[in-house]
Amino acid sequence: MSLAKKLVAPQLRDLQPYQSARRIGGIGQVYLNANESGFAPYEMPVTETWNRYPDFLPTDLTNTYSRYVGINPDRTMAVRGADEAIDLLIRTFCEPHKDAIRIQTPTYSMYEFVAQAHGVAVDTVSLDSSFELDMKRNSSAEVGGKNLKIIFICNPNNPTGNALSQDSIAAIAEEHRESAFVVIDEAYIEYCPQESLLSLIDSHPNVIVIRTLSKAFALAAIRVGFLIAREEVLEQVGKLIAPYPIPDNSARIAISALSESGVSHMQSCRDQTIALREQTRNDMNELNAVEQVYSSVTNFLLVRFRDASLVMQTLLEEGVVVRDQTHFAQLPQHLRITVGTSEEMLEMMSHIRAL
Ligand SMILES: Cc1ncc(COP(=O)(O)O)c(C=O)c1O
Numbered sequence: 001m002s003l004a005k006k007l008v009a010p011q012l013r014d015l016q017p018y019q020s021a022r023r024i025g026g027i028g029q030v031y032l033n034a035n036e037s038g039f040a041p042y043e044m045p046v047t048e049t050w051n052r053y054p055d056f057l058p059t060d061l062t063n064t065y066s067r068y069v070g071i072n073p074d075r076t077m078a079v080r081g082a083d084e085a086i087d088l089l090i091r092t093f094c095e096p097h098k099d100a101i102r103i104q105t106p107t108y109s110m111y112e113f114v115a116q117a118h119g120v121a122v123d124t125v126s127l128d129s130s131f132e133l134d135m136k137r138n139s140s141a142e143v144g145g146k147n148l149k150i151i152f153i154c155n156p157n158n159p160t161g162n163a164l165s166q167d168s169i170a171a172i173a174e175e176h177r178e179s180a181f182v183v184i185d186e187a188y189i190e191y192c193p194q195e196s197l198l199s200l201i202d203s204h205p206n207v208i209v210i211r212t213l214s215k216a217f218a219l220a221a222i223r224v225g226f227l228i229a230r231e232e233v234l235e236q237v238g239k240l241i242a243p244y245p246i247p248d249n250s251a252r253i254a255i256s257a258l259s260e261s262g263v264s265h266m267q268s269c270r271d272q273t274i275a276l277r278e279q280t281r282n283d284m285n286e287l288n289a290v291e292q293v294y295s296s297v298t299n300f301l302l303v304r305f306r307d308a309s310l311v312m313q314t315l316l317e318e319g320v321v322v323r324d325q326t327h328f329a330q331l332p333q334h335l336r337i338t339v340g341t342s343e344e345m346l347e348m349m350s351h352i353r354a355l
Contacts, residue, residue: 002232003205007149007181009095012239020243022056054244058251064258065226069198069211077234078246078254082187082212082225086152087114089183089208089227092237093149094120100146104133106159106328108185111152121146126330131160131294133168139175151176154185156192159325159336161296163195170197173204181233183208190216190270192297198228205230215299216270217257222250273299277339280349289355291333300338308333311352318351 005013017023021034034053040046058078066073079085090101090111096119103111105124115122123143125134133153141148151172156163173182186209189196200207208229214220224246227237246254256262281301284293289311292304302325305311312324312335323336337348 002230003178003181004230004232004236007093008236009091009093009099011095012092012236015239017239017241018243020053020056022053022244050248054246054248054251056244057238057241058246061224061246061251061254062226064255065211068258068263069228071198071201071228074231075201075228075234077227077229077237077241078251079225079227079241080223080245081214082185082210083110084223084245085210085225085227086110086183086185088237088240089150089181090114090118090120092240093181094118095147096120098147099149100143102138102143102148102151104138104153104157104164106157106325106331107152107154108158108187111154120149123148127157127160131157131162131164133164133172135168135171138168138172141176141179148176148180150181150183152183152185154187155197156188156195156297158188158298159300159302159323159328159331159334161294161298161300161302161336163192163297166195166197170200173200173207177204177206179206181206181208183210185210187212188215188298190266191274191299195297201229205232208233213254213257216273217262217266218269219253219257222253224250224254273339276342276345277301280337280339280345283349284352287349287352289352300336302331302334302336304331304334306333308335311335311355314355315348315351318347320348320351322348 036053037051039051041050044050061078062076063073066076100121100123101111101115102123102125104127112122121143125137128134153164153169155169169184176182184197186196198209210227212225277296281293284290284303289305290303291306294302308326315322325331325334325336
């Protein structure tokens with residue numbers, strides 16, 4: 001039995017996916033099977049097909065993304081942003097009140113939120129003082145009487161901005177090879193492509209990678225992300241996925257962004273962001289209000305201030321919104337600042353300098 005079949009939540013084991021009109025399929029010239037309207041929508045050209053439901057799983061999009069990352073399309077599933085991937089994975093593999101996930105704190109808060117919302121326990125492992133993985137705690141499968149089903153590893157990590165040791169992640173995947181999924185959230189990977197662990201999927205059936213177009217591809221509004229995993233994993237997730245997950249217009253924009261010239265554009269924007277990040281980091285290190293600016297391989301900086309709440313408040317009064325991280329025990333005076341445009345960075349810097 002595949003690992004995915006073994007770990008799938010029991011309520012899904014024999015569940016037949018909802019059979020939408022597109023999933024059932026059928027080729028004809030007259031389609032009367034989905035209760036769609038026969039009219040063109042208001043002010044839309046009749047040549048468009050906005051009155052029709054989109055594909056069940058948009059093959060053009062998954063093929064295009066697979067080409068971009070160099071993997072088999074059978075291992076790719078398009079989802080509505082990385083957040084939907086997190087939600088689908090927890091609901092597919094975790095049984096409420098019996099199962100657990102593990103997170104590496106401080107990290108992206110959606111893993112914990114989704115788990116709690118579904119009655120799934122959360123085992124919280126702290127990153128060490130260099131924001132690296134705690135290998136001893138991660139080697140354990142023991143989580144207070146609950147079955148550990150998924151270990152989330154955000155790499156590079158949000159909000160710390162560092163890439164985690166690839167060897168450590170591989171060792172955790174190996175350790176739990178037969179018993180739990182290791183989900184690597186690579187939302188920021190375009191900023192440091194050499195850190196990707198996509199190839200671990202070839203050697204480890206328990207590795208799942210999450211990607212998104214919301215960050216370096218600058219497409220947060222269209223809500224497109226990807227789950228990359230063995231076919232048998234996607235088969236289980238496919239039981240729960242929404243009937244028509246990706247709107248047609250999102251798929252079209254995404255396919256264009258993933259074309260050769262689209263990827264070049266992304267890379268050029270990415271390189272500019274990286275240069276601005278490094279310049280901002282140097283400039284911030286000169287400021288009195290700043291204690292430390294952590295090195296980052298992403299499009300944001302984690303900054304330790306002498307008085308984070310004063311900085312947060314001052315920036316807010318000036319209409320500059322950054323992200324407070326002081327709710328994390330390890331980040332008592334820390335704010336996370338996205339690298340925006342150079343004008344935005346100058347404005348943010350001028351207000352902190354005025355302090
Ligand atoms: C680590 C991480 N994963 C996932 C997401 C969500 O991405 P998406 O917009 O694709 O849902 C974010 C967004 O900030 C993130 O930081």
